Amino acid sequence: MSWYVVDAVDRAFERTKKCLIEPFDFWKWMKLTIIVLLVGGGMNFNTGGGNYSFDETDMPVSQDFPTGAENVFENIYDTVSMNALAYMVGAILLIILLALIFAYISSVMEFVLVESLVSNDVRFWEYSRSFLGKGFGLFLFRLLLGILYLLIIAIVALPFIYYLTGQTDASLESSMLANIVYLIFLLIFIFFVLGVIGGIIGSFVNLAIPVSLYAGSGIFGAFSMVVKKFRQDWKQIIIYWIGRIVLNIAVAIVVGIAVLIMSAIALLLFLVFDGAVYFVLSALTASDTLVWIILAPVVFIQLIIFVLAIAFVSMPARVFVKYHMLTFLQMWYPEIEVPIFDRYKGSPMEDTATSL
Known part of the structure; x- marks a missing residue:
């Protein structure tokens, strides 16, 4: 018996x-790189701040400096403190809104990537406009799955929370270590089970x-069709999961x-360049602040x-893995004709492919 995951x-x-x-084609590589980045999710925005203290002796008041302006930062701090909860x-x-936006973009890019690889013609904006509807369907599907995962975690954890809240202070203190150990193993078990289930559903x-x-x-x-096909030919999918792992x-080792x-x-080149700058x-200015004001945008770029x-550098590996999935799908589900650019139908009976 031929295993499609190996043949692909x-x-x-x-x-x-x-x-x-x-x-x-360099620009084709760049467009695929951007698509793969967007498929992989959004960005993490980390904001930092500092603690600033102001003293009237540090800010001499002159006729050109408005009276009371030295307290402007204190007023801002007071305002923020009073509305801290609202902020x-x-x-x-x-953050939730940005996460949802990037999740939707990622869902649209999933279809853009598949169509780009199937046609061997990367059209970022055209495909993006074409798959807004399908992307929203995928976004909604994944959102419902995420909500379901959270509900499962809540349902499993509720008995433990109820048990803790029902204990007296003395009994809770005496069994604190046992409760913590129990909670850790419970969470590990929950995330392991959800990880396995999530991997299976993600594969479908x-x-x-x-x-x-x-x-x-x-x-x-389409998800229902894949599940139905799985019931008919589940052995290939089981081996597919093992083979994909x-x-x-x-691929991860090579990449x-x-x-x-x-x-x-890259880091060596950046370090030498930044050090020289x-x-x-x-040498040109004695102000460290001015140096870092100029250097910070350079580091950001x-x-x-x-x-x-x-x-x-990583994009070719993602493309290969996606082509492997598409090739497996052609072999495993020949009823769905994937119009791949080399016209290879992928039937298990075919041993040759039509070249370009």
Whole structure:
């Protein structure tokens, strides 16, 4: 018996090579890199602050300085303190809103990536506009799954919380260590089970995305079709999950080595450049504040370049893994005709492929 997850490796490698190297197109690589970045999720925005103290002796008041202006920061601090709860709630709502926006963009980009690889023609804006509806369906599906996961965690954890709240102070203190150990193992068990379930469902969702595209159905209908096909041919999927774990580990090792080498070279170049700029600016001005005001945007731009470079180096691996999934889908679900660019239908009976 032939296992499709193994048979798909060579074909996926050939398709990756044809897509990325034959011929090499830098801008095609960049567009795929951006798409892969957006598929991978959003960004983390870390904001920092400092503690500033002002003393009237540190700020001499002159005729040109308005009376009472030296207390402006104290007034701002008082205002923020009085409305701290409102600002906190607003910040949390903003973070949730940004997370939802990036999750929706990620869902749209899932369809953009599949269509780009299937057609071997990357059209970022055109495909994005075309898949806004399907992306919203995928976003809604994943959102419902996320809510379901949270409900499961809450339901499992509720008995433990109820038990703790029902204890007296003396009994709670005496059994605190046992409760903590129990809670840790409970959380580990919950996240392990949810991780396994989430991985299985995520695998079905990834297969359902191209099915939704080329069967003309929504993501909910496509997911149902994949589950139905699983019931008919579950052995191939079981081996597919095992094979994908092995494949992802191998790909991660290769990508990790490439990223480490690239990161070492990039960080060394950035360090030499920033050091030279710092010493030049320090020689031109005695103000450290001015030096860092000029140097900070440079470091920020370098950070963006560094992230893009890592994504650029990692992108071929993501493309290969996606082509492997598409090739497996062609073999496992031949009823869904995926119009891959090399016209290979992927039937188990076919041993040859039509070349370009």
